[in-house]
Amino acid sequence: MPDTNPELQLEVSDLHAHYGESHILHGMNFAVPKGEVVTLLGRNGAGKTTTMKAIMGIVQKRGGSIRFEGQELVGLPSNRIARLGLAYCPEERGIFSSLNVTENILLPPVVKPGGMSLQDIHGLFPRLKERGYSQGTKLSGGEAQMLAIARILRTGASLLLLDEPTEGLAPLIVQQIGDIIRDLKRRGYTILLVEQNFRFAATVADRHFVVENGVVVDWLPNDQIGQSTEKLKKYLGV
Amino acid sequence: MFELIGIPPQALFGQMLLGLINGAFYAVLSLGLALIFGLLNVINFTHGAQYMLGAYVAWLLLNFLGINYWLALILAPVVVGAFGILLERLMLRKLYHLDHLYGLLLTFGLALIIEGVFRNLYGISGQSYPVPPVLTGGYNLGFMFLPLYRGWVVFFSLVVCLGTWLVIEKTKLGSYLRAGTENPTLVQAFGINVPRMITLTYGFGVGLAALAGVLAAPIYQVKPTMGADMIIVVFAVVVIGGMGSIMGSVVTGFMLGLLEGLTKVFYPEASNTVIFVVMAVVLLIKPAGLFGKAS
Incomplete structure (x- = not known):
């Protein structure tokens, strides 16, 4: 991969990360081109979520380089990273139970101009408008996932990190999430997606990176996923 | 009609008022403790010493600089709050990743040091602070005599508690605080400077x-031990109300003050222990406290 390419919104090179004493990432290398949907595929414990957390600065013990629009993120606290235009939707969704649905949507501060308005968000997620005054934790799994995604669209962030947005959801809801991701791509968002379900990933993504034991071991463009199914199955252990 | 139960109304209402005043202090103090515990996960044992510092700063301002009560009401919380911010920045901050116990030990030690310093400087007999002139005297309400200053304390405490509650429940800042209490990591990853919010919250709690x-x-009396006498009861209030519950600590503070006052009328021997009896019962029946959520 080239050193600096203006078309690359995110460049991760030789990224190492530690949780306490344990060394989780062992030199991750990958890049996310502007406007693309890119997935990190891999088994449980491969280091996908840790990669997300290292990019966001939630995991602070990290080495190597993470460049967002040319700016180095390693060394910055997570609040400064968010202000540059990255937004994170965690695997556990992180809906605040002491806030209602609308308060949850309005919580993340606007960091850049050009984010969606509350009206746009309600247009995309009509259920969240109906349930505006419900307590954040009174939602179904699908609604909670919608809320977790909706929440980061207002801020003007251009790179969205979505950690397993389809986990534990019914097939119909998974389809809806797929529609939303494609819609967001059309609106110009760049998306980094963590997935274990490569069949779902294939319906939304432009390229895939395969993660094993804290390193990227392979990558393929989405149009080659058909002939690589067997190889992917082996990587993912399915 | 009050004679029927054998208690003269003057005594009954008088004790209820005293109870309400104690309750006002319990409420304001436990509100600060609840805020601090919610966001910092620190059991702030220095709270009593900081209460005492507030009284001493007011007394020092009056006696050395001639600054009156009303200005002290603003200045003392600012000065002591700033001191709290310093403590948070220099010491407490280093303990967040450790067990609760370390924060408790540190703040307990600090309380002893602060109290010791003031005991050394001013002895234990205490200084008196005059009631501000416009609040001297009182009203005869018919059934009882209401000293104006005491009415003011109850009123003003209610305003402060209600104001704090409104800010937390109804404003954007409050939503950051509530969310930060639940999941500070995620709130920070949304772009909010959580460490600064923690510092300011500690400063605000100490200011209260x-x-x-x-x-x-x-x-x-303004005296070095005034905080130590108060803090044990306030901790009982916080436990009864539910650790970290804002509304719980305020309501419980006033209720327990009243209960204490009423006990003084009906069974004075128990008045010093009634709150701890309630605490024991609440812990047995609902360990998370009356307003707390079981985790």
Whole structure:
């Protein structure tokens, strides 16, 4: 991969990360081109979520380089990273139970101009408008996932990190999430997606990176996923 | 009609008022403790000493700089709050990743040091602080005599508690605080400077303690042990209300003050222990506290 390419919104090179004493990432290398949907595929414990957390600065013990629009993120606290235009939707969704649905949507501060308005968000997620005054934790799994995604669209962030947005959801809801991701791509968002379900990933993504034991071991463009199914199955252990 | 139960109304209402005043201090103090515990996960044992500092700063301002009660009501919380911010920045901050116990030990040690310093400087007999001139005297309400200053303390404490509650429940800042209490990591990953929010919250909680100290100065003696006497009861209030519950600590503070007052009328021997009896019962029946959520 080239050193600096203006078309690359995110460049991760030789990224190492530690949780306490344990060394989780062992030199991750990958890049996310502007406007693309890119997935990190891999088994449980491969280091996908840790990669997300290292990019966001939630995991602070990290080495190597993470460049967002040319700016180095390693060394910055997570609040400064968010202000540059990255937004994170965690695997556990992180809906605040002491806030209602609308308060949850309005919580993340606007960091850049050009984010969606509350009206746009309600247009995309009509259920969240109906349930505006419900307590954040009174939602179904699908609604909670919608809320977790909706929440980061207002801020003007251009790179969205979505950690397993389809986990534990019914097939119909998974389809809806797929529609939303494609819609967001059309609106110009760049998306980094963590997935274990490569069949779902294939319906939304432009390229895939395969993660094993804290390193990227392979990558393929989405149009080659058909002939690589067997190889992917082996990587993912399915 | 009050004669029927054998208690003269003057005594009954008088004790209820005293109870309400104690309740006002319990409420303001436990509100600060609840805020601090919610966001910092620190059991702030220095709270009593900070309450005492508030009273002393007011007393020092009056005696050395001639600054009156009303200005002290603003200045003392600011000064003591700033001192709290310094403590948070220099010491408490280093303990967040450790067990609760370390924060408790540190703040307990600090309380002893602060109290010791003031004991050394001013002895234990205490200084008196005059009631501000416009609040001297009182009204005869017919069934009882209401000293104006005491009415003011109850009223002002209610305003402070209600104001704090409104800010937390109804404003954007409050939503950051509530969310930060639940999941500070995620709130920070949304772009909010959580470490600064924690510092300011500690400063505010400490400021509330100092405010209670200024309010208390004209009623109780300004003395080094005033905080230590108060803090044990306030911790019982916080436990009964539910750790970290804002509304719970305020309501429980006033209720327990009243209960204590009523006990003084009906069974004076138990008045010092009634709150701890309630605490024991609540812990047995609902360990998370009356307003707390079981985790």
